[in-house]
Amino acid sequence: MTRNDDSSLNCDVLIVGGGPAGLSLAASLGQAGLSATLLELQGQEQLADPAPDGREIALTHPSAALLQRLGSWQLLQAHEVGLLRAAEVHDGPVGRSRALHLHSGGSGVEHLGWIVPNHALRRTAWQVASDMPGVRLLTGARVQRVATHASHAEVEYRDAAQPDAPVQTLRAPLVVAADSRFSAARRQLGIGAAMTDFGRTVIVCRMRCELAHDQVAHECFDYDRTLAILPLPDDVADGAPLCSAVITADSAQAQALLALAPEDFAASVAAQFDHRLGHMQLHGQRHAYPLVAVYAHRFSGPRCALLGDAAVGMHPVTAHGFNLGLAGVASLSAALADARARGLDIGAPEVLQRYARAQHLQAWPIFQGTNAIVRLYTDTRALPRLARRAVLGAAMRLPPLQAAIVSQLTGRRPAWPVRPAPGGR
Template sequence: MHSDVLIVGAGPAGLSLSIALAQAGFTSTVLDQQPGAALAAPAPDGREIALTHPSVALLQRLGSWQGLAAHEVGRLHDAQVHDGPVRPQAGMVLHAGGSGVDHLGWIVPNHALRRTAYAVAARTPGVRILSGAQVTRVAVQPDRAEVDYTQNGAPGERLTAPLVVAADSRFSGMRRQLGMGAAMTDFGRTVIVCRMRHQAPHGGTAHECFGYDRTLAILPLPGDPEGHATLPHLCSAVVTADSADAAALLALSPEDFTARVAAQFQHRLGAMQLMGERHAYPLVAVYAQRFTGPRCALVGDAAVGMHPVTAHGYNLGLAGVERLARTLADARAQGRDVGDAAALAQYARAHHRHAWPIYQGTNAIVRLYTDARPLPRLLRQVVLAGASRLPPLKAAIVSQLTGRRPAWPTPLP
């Protein structure tokens, strides 16, 4: 055996798992087809990740949180949900009151999380990273898992371990080779993400604006480290539209695109300016039919790929990393084979109980808030009004956003 665990995919989930396993006394080999330079210094991809309190606590224990620069860490103080045209009074306002914390969570660029995860994994004893490694075959035998790969044009090699873990995206080729199917929901829409400078302060407030044709999210970011005389503040703009509309938006000049976003947001942030590139991603949600099997497991997006509207995807992936590492540590403490299907089933059951309601609830929200018919519009208004007027329901929503249970019986204002 070359290590205790083989991990295919050096994204945040795979790298975080390797660090967690090392802290638990396991050795791991991480394979990724990207070159080492791209893993060590990932290019910005436009995505900003909202993190819950438990997720940040895990990243701190892993050591990757400490590698983030001050200008890469922003705080989400509250969130406003708007149905239809943006109005001065939001349909629902969410804040951390009653949850035991003073803010909803944090927001960090995706590329910064990838960079710090790689930096920690690369210097962690017991973690071996093979960059530029193209996996050609994965198979499980009664006594081992096997991964064949080529690297930088060299002859193919084979690695063996008691367990192999797929962490190679929601369109996982590893998952397919392991014979694990997945249910995919193609929303037929595209999300465009970009950064914008703006004039008025955002106050740490996130906005989710469910338009009838387009959905717009405005996420507060830390101030521009380079400074700007007239537009000193930064936000992330996330526009979701059908594919044809998204193509038209991407074809606009930076000035015209900015004008569209500013107009949909009713110019609440004053003058705005596009900063950098626009990035587009198709919206496809994925839920694997199984999370584990004999000598194999799935983590991160390979297990569950979420729609980003409720900001659960990354947090769910980190929860899976922590859960799988704990399951393997428990198995070893009991003298069990970490690749045994029965031992891995504990992780699969727990992660399914956690992920399934969040996945289905998120998809239901997406369908409800992108349907322009009269009845769904009325239902949206009823849902928002009910959540705003029922403190227990509102507290339950906040507990999902923060990752913490509400501090009962403290009333919400």
């Protein structure tokens, strides 16, 4: 099928959702010479200077390389980029048994990755996309309808600040849904998703620490709740060590933790971490998020594709959610640029299936492996406890298994074998 040259089309690609994945896609398409229009409900001020939301994103080496190519990495401030040199996995109460130590030795890189605040990634993605030729950003746009036709895709929207404003219609050869794991655009496109509600809540916050963290992350699988400690750059105000605490608990526990006074909350986190970082203080606000994992039934359809959390919404335990989104940005951009260079219709099924297959092959094993880890390490029964000890023991004794885990953390090597993609992915 040849490219669509219909003059009634507004651009090459319509993108619904102005998160960091959608904005990065818009910038990547602009770099490739394609035009994109992105629609986002939030206003320009919120996107240009997003408020901290507590989330710290672990970035792999391929993700950092893509952000460097887009130019958003260079816009991050020095105190927003932290190194992740090593990681430790603890089974049961911290200090009760030997931890699994993971490092980058032998992987060809000097460290596992980087830690960057989510709001900084959003801000820099906006900066790059808003300055990219061929990219149009429509903020304060409330999307009313997303649909596809044989010749084009359509998005109807109105000005969110003016409920009585007339509905506007945009048309393009392709529409991309990138509007969260609970994507309304995905549903309007007729694509379902498998959702796993873990019945748990994630609390994220920053903590001031008495002792240095040495740029080591910790994943602590206690029997009542899990705790992740992520190393952050030192406080710019006074040089105090900072870390991010990520607590996963059932709803009742989460509400109880959120109700604690700041000093009592900090003491609870420090105690669960066996006071490894000494006295801790809450630094800023606590943020809570429901824990729901999502995997779309298809990543593409007639003149449409899914990206970011709209395609795959990950449990945060393996820190791969945004990395998968950036992998999708790279894969979809490459597929569309190649199609355009060959004179093909960028919304043709064969073009989009190339992206869908590549993204599924990368996402499926990570998604299933993450959910398996969560099920195993949040089950407090005796047999699962024995199984998780056996898994960690095997990883400690088998260097190839450690290397496989490190390869996933760094993003330097492909994942383990995956089942074939079902039709339409």
